[in-house]
Amino acid sequence: xxxxxxxxxxxxxxxxxxxxxxxxxxxxxxxxxxxxxxxxxxxxxxxxxxxxxxxxxxxxxxxxxxxxxxxxxxxxxxxxxxxxxxxxxxxxxxxxxxxxxxxxxxxxxxxxxxxxxxxxxxxxxxxxxxxxxxxxxxxxxxxxxxxxxxxxxxxxxxxxxxxxxxxxxxxxxxxxxxxxxxxxxxxxxxxxxxxxxxxxxxxxxxxxxxxxxxxxxxxxxxxxxxxxxxxxxxxxxxxxxxxxxxxxxxxxxxxxxxxxxxxxxxxxxxxxxxxxxxxxxxxxxxxxxxxxx
Numbered sequence: 001x002x003x004x005x006x007x008x009x010x011x012x013x014x015x016x017x018x019x020x021x022x023x024x025x026x027x028x029x030x031x032x033x034x035x036x037x038x039x040x041x042x043x044x045x046x047x048x049x050x051x052x053x054x055x056x057x058x059x060x061x062x063x064x065x066x067x068x069x070x071x072x073x074x075x076x077x078x079x080x081x082x083x084x085x086x087x088x089x090x091x092x093x094x095x096x097x098x099x100x101x102x103x104x105x106x107x108x109x110x111x112x113x114x115x116x117x118x119x120x121x122x123x124x125x126x127x128x129x130x131x132x133x134x135x136x137x138x139x140x141x142x143x144x145x146x147x148x149x150x151x152x153x154x155x156x157x158x159x160x161x162x163x164x165x166x167x168x169x170x171x172x173x174x175x176x177x178x179x180x181x182x183x184x185x186x187x188x189x190x191x192x193x194x195x196x197x198x199x200x201x202x203x204x205x206x207x208x209x210x211x212x213x214x215x216x217x218x219x220x221x222x223x224x225x226x227x228x229x230x231x232x233x234x235x236x237x238x239x240x241x242x243x244x245x246x247x248x249x250x251x252x253x254x255x256x257x258x259x260x261x262x263x264x265x266x267x268x269x270x271x272x273x274x275x276x277x278x279x280x281x282x283x284x285x286x287x288x289x290x291x292x293x
Contacts, residue, residue: 002088004191005095006033008104008285009198010277011270012208014293016049018198019097023057026095029087031080032061033098033107036243038076039067041228044221045245047212060087067233067240074112076103077187084188094191101280108193108285110184113177117165124168125161137164145173158239197287205274213266216245225249244269 005028009015023030032038036046040063048062060083065071080096087094098104105111128136138154141164152174153159163174170177225246228234234241234250241247245266252262281287 002091002191003093004084004107004188004193005093006104006107006193006195007095007097007198008101008196008281008287009099009291010200010205010274010281011047011099012205012212012274013099013198013200015097015099015198016047016053018291018293019095020049020053020057023095026093028093028095029058029060031083031087031094031096032059033096033100033103034061035098035100035103036240037062037098038064038071039240039243040065041224041233042067042240042243042246044216044219044224045243045249047216067228068235068238070239072112073102073106074114077106077112080106081187084191088191099277101277101284105284107188108186108195110181110187113181113184115166115169115177117169121165121168125165129157129161134160137161140164141167144168145175150174194289195285195287196289196291197281197285198291198293200293206271209270209274210267213245213263213270216266217263221245221249222253226253229253244273 003026005022005026007015007019007022019030022028034046036042037048038061039046049059053059054062061076061079064079084094096104096107102111125137128140132139134155134157137157137160141152141160142150144164144167150163152163166177167174172180225234229250234246236250241250248257248262248265248269251257251265252259257265
């Protein structure tokens with residue numbers, strides 16, 4: 001029977017090199033679980049596996065959509081189910097690899113529901129945003145949730161709008177929606193699973209982050225971002241443009257920061273992401289194995 005392996009680790013922990021070796025030894029095909037490897041043309045800043053690495057082991061989940069397209073967690077879940085079924089139908093094992101915790105968790109627990117948002121609700125929220133900005137939307141979200149403690153970033157406009165839309169579309173609170181999601185069937189319950197977490201000393205991660213940021217700039221990150229912007233593939237204020245390395249480069253090309261600040265901001269924002277990833281893995285996912293690379 002085919003098996004589902006999940007390999008997690010923070011950015012720069014060495015997931016790619018280890019995953020290639022693991023996949024070859026365990027007859028796996030690799031399914032990427034990185035929220036920005038989905039985007040075509042975003043290669044340098046996302047540190048995608050090289051073409052040589054992709055040719056050595058079949059990869060899925062890379063270069064699925066253009067950066068100016070929206071690809072939700074629900075879209076990824078649907079895509080992942082098709083990939084896993086294809087792989088196991090051909091008698092291979094699946095190795096899911098990534099540092100995007102929410103996407104990784106989708107293989108272990110329900111993370112996305114089927115709430116459809118009517119266009120009139122989307123338009124209403126856009127109008128209210130124009131009238132009162134994010135403060136008004138947060139106020140309305142708190143009202144519909146009866147002032148409950150909400151686990152949501154009230155400074156993240158996209159998340160606030162999505163939460164408000166889901167509440168209005170269903171007439172339910174976020175807690176009620178979360179309870180319903182919790183009782184959904186466990187995904188991939190028909191497959192045995194093993195989970196692995198790469199653990200790397202933080203001092204080594206800091207060094208690798210600085211080296212990686214410099215390598216990205218040396219290898220043409222500026223040119224890659226400028227080309228994507230010129231071709232309207234990368235659009236500011238979209239999920240793809242928020243990727244670390246890209247948002248800082250956009251700020252540099254717009255004259256908001258200097259060349260020296262560009263490198264340092266990539267380093268600092270990557271380090272903040274790594275700490276967030278490590279915290280997520282610690283509290284959100286149970287791992288069977290710990291790897292020290």
